[in-house]
Amino acid sequence: MARLALEPRETNSIIAPIQVAALALVMTLIGGAVLFAIYGVSPLRGLHAVFVEPLLTTYGIGEVLLKMAPLLLIAQGLAIGFRAQVWNIGAEGQLILGAIAASALAIWFDGTGSPLLLPAMIVAGMLAGMAWAGIAAFLRTQFNANEILVTFMLTSVALQLLYYLVTGPMKDPMGFNFPQSISFGQSALFPTIIDGTRANASLYLGLVATAVAVIFVRYSFASYKLSVGGLAPGAAFYAGFSSKRAIWIALLVSGGAAGLAGVGEVAGPLGQLQRNISPGYGYAGIIVAVLGGLNPIGILFASAIMALVYVGGDFALLSVGVPDAVTGILQGILLISYLACSLLLTMRLRLVREAPV
Amino acid sequence: MKLAKTLLATALVGLTALPALAEDKLKIGFVYPSPIADVGWSAELNAGRLAIEEAFGDKVETIFVENVPEGPDAARIMNQMAAQGAEMIMLGSFGYMNDGIKLAQQRPEMTFLHASGFKLAPNFSNFQSRNYESSYLVGMAAADVTESNVVGIVAAYAIPEVIGMINGFALGLQEVNPDVTIKVVWLNSWFDPPKAQDSARALMAQQADVIYSLYQDTPSVVTVAEEEGVFVINTSSDMKAYAPEWLLASQIADWSSFFVRSVQATLDGTFEGEAFWGGMSDGTVDVKSWSDKISEATMAKIMEASDAMKAGTFHPLTGPVVDQDGTERLAAGVTIADQDLLGIDWLVKGVETRLPN
């Protein structure tokens, strides 16, 4: 008699995360093929449009990198908290605050050619994101208020604040009353990094964040303390873990990173403050963090794949003519496949042979 | 390994499946901000697309993408259209303006039509409708049928086009009955059908017996008016089918003649960027499905005004016009300039609600 048994892995395998990611990707490809078949599109053509076509041109690669930048930043920040079981799900709101703060500077100092404007915007955006997440940290540490719910509700507040600002104080006075700010000057914009594309230098922020995260996770005592706090047995949802500092670090870091992502959007592809800053990067960042196995390097790849699915989905709209719902469903399948497979990170399947009793 | 094989196979099949280069057809791309439905803004733009196909047959090929959010992703759709050989692009929403202008500058050989913006380039036209003209006419009808002397407006944003329409509506109303109060509910959203319906009910609860559904893309307001037995006027599309009993009139916009003319110019190589203002005189704007409950005397007056506008001898926004604060905005006999209309930010006296912010 032989049967499949699930048993805990004895050691942390290096190959396991790669196996899991590959398995999830294969499952997504199969799911995607079925999806395209339902829409009457040749599965291979559909998958080609999503996963290959964007990588065939410089422009397409630029778009993937453009999309990757905010996802990478947000996910690296969030992962640090997630490892400590601090669930900041309000990165979307922190991103908005970062965008607002950076835009305020860009509007205030409009017309200046100062090379300091962009760095100032970066710092302001980061601080604003930290401050917004800091509210949740304060309420969690002082009042024991659940950070999942606070960060989430602060996102709704941030959205309304944005709507107020773009229809009021930060509206372009010459903009015919449309809800958006002035277009930023060159000194308030990230330079593009590949000619002929929109990919801009905000991607470097994400790469720096990745490097910092690698070092933080590998070598830092703070990370160790965070993880212990997170993994402490019996750490109840509300009783929380002992270290208030861990909560503060987790929320400030993730808030700051999300704020930076917000700067990258307004000082990047948008070039102004408007109502639609983010097509859900804050939420997608959570997914990327999980997809990357909360590992900095894993997140680097996960953000690239997620960006590819986004961009490829847009490409598929035109090249194979599927409706926009397909992108969403494909992302859902990718994440669900990965979440299901991720059990194999800590467990493994083994063929057990048993002698008949 | 398996993954690599799958990817490779996908790539190969996909490459061979790529369509052959298009023949000598003018490829025209359309970007719509909302899903194409039977009625609404995108539906009317799409009707313009069909008119182009009808008029030019084999000489053109049209492609479209619907439900494209205003934001960083819209540029990708446009660029992708250009990459696929589109030589002309129609951009269906204000928020596509900046990305559209950028693309127009990069691609001087292409031509662009942009809805409701204010920027121009040699290969970039924008188009507006003189909806305030038809608003004036339906305002006269509203004044005729109201018994409570309260008329309610459900409006999206206080942008100039909407303000111009409210002003036209109010002036037409006052022409027939100067004692009517006009209440406005601002939704601050282009799209929230339940909220639009709630707003209509809130206005009805305050005695409004005519509801003006201004740029609501769905029939939400129209259906609730039919259900409650309250007159309703709507914009963009004819919604008689949704309220056979209580629809007072539908203001419609028909972009076909402008679209066809612009396509012809592109084919001939004579395209010049222009600010197109389509009104009643050229058939872009009109009113359909007049209710038979409007009195004959008023209907005669409406037709008289309609004929005058079609002949170009009457402009609804002609002084004396006084705003809500009692300031004279247009002196007797003075007609508002198009440039002022583009940035109008005041409501005429008689409108009870103030502009937001």
Next chain:
Amino acid sequence: MDVLIFMVSGTLAAATALIFAAMGELVAEKSGMLNLGIEGMMATGAAMGFVAATVSGSYTVGFLAAAVLGALLSAVFAVLTLVFRANQTASGLAIGILGLGLSSAIGKKFESMTLPGVPDLPLGPLAQIPVIGPMFFQLDVMVYLSIVLVFATWYMLNRTRLGLTIRAVGESPENAHALGLPVLWIRAGCVAFGGAMAGIGGAYMSTAYTPLWAEGMIAGRGWIVVALTVFGTWMVPRVAFGAYLFGSISLLELSIQALGVNVPSQLMSALPYLVTIFMLALISRNTLFIRLNSPASLGATFRL
């Protein structure tokens, strides 16, 4: 007076979708399962309910189809979190994304179509009472069913063995397991119930409240549901009260505008969230109170 009638009857209707979804989510959370995919499940329910009701000509079929699909989506969540032990937050978000995509796909051919809307329940003489009649007795059957659901949920959670079991599982799955309770099955059942109710809540939006289908019409109401369970500190009456409060605030904003009073509408829109955050901080401070009501294992993965 009309304004008052509008506010009262409107609030009852506006809260109905929220109550269905919130009661479902509350039961799921009581068992320790935090499903953040409500928005997607409601959207899918709205699309499915509208399509099924249109095609079959029966509202009952519409609500049933929405409930089944909502339960199926939440079953994916249950399998991920219970069988594959995936993180609840991420799994919920995944379901939400999948649900939004599904809703768009299901409703594609029905965009902007309308239905007559679920008819008002004929309550005869009650409906004729001046003022009171139009306030309370000229509403559709789902409004009354949602009130029944509130009482039923309260009774089930607090007065039945099943409720005790659910609460025990939410409090400490380890202890419940040690006592021989089928923790996974109970949690799965609660999650499926939550999905079904979210589906019905969504279908209420598209077949009764605003009887039409338009992509994106749920417009954030699913997230409000999540907020409501917290606002109500996981107590049935308070969650229901929160739903009515939320419904009335959203209508009040419109009524005040129609009155001609200039209010910063963004502040009004943000108010419910600010109040919820404030409430949350206030009640969480009292850890004893929180311990008594909140499911201690909420959001935590249970390992056998």
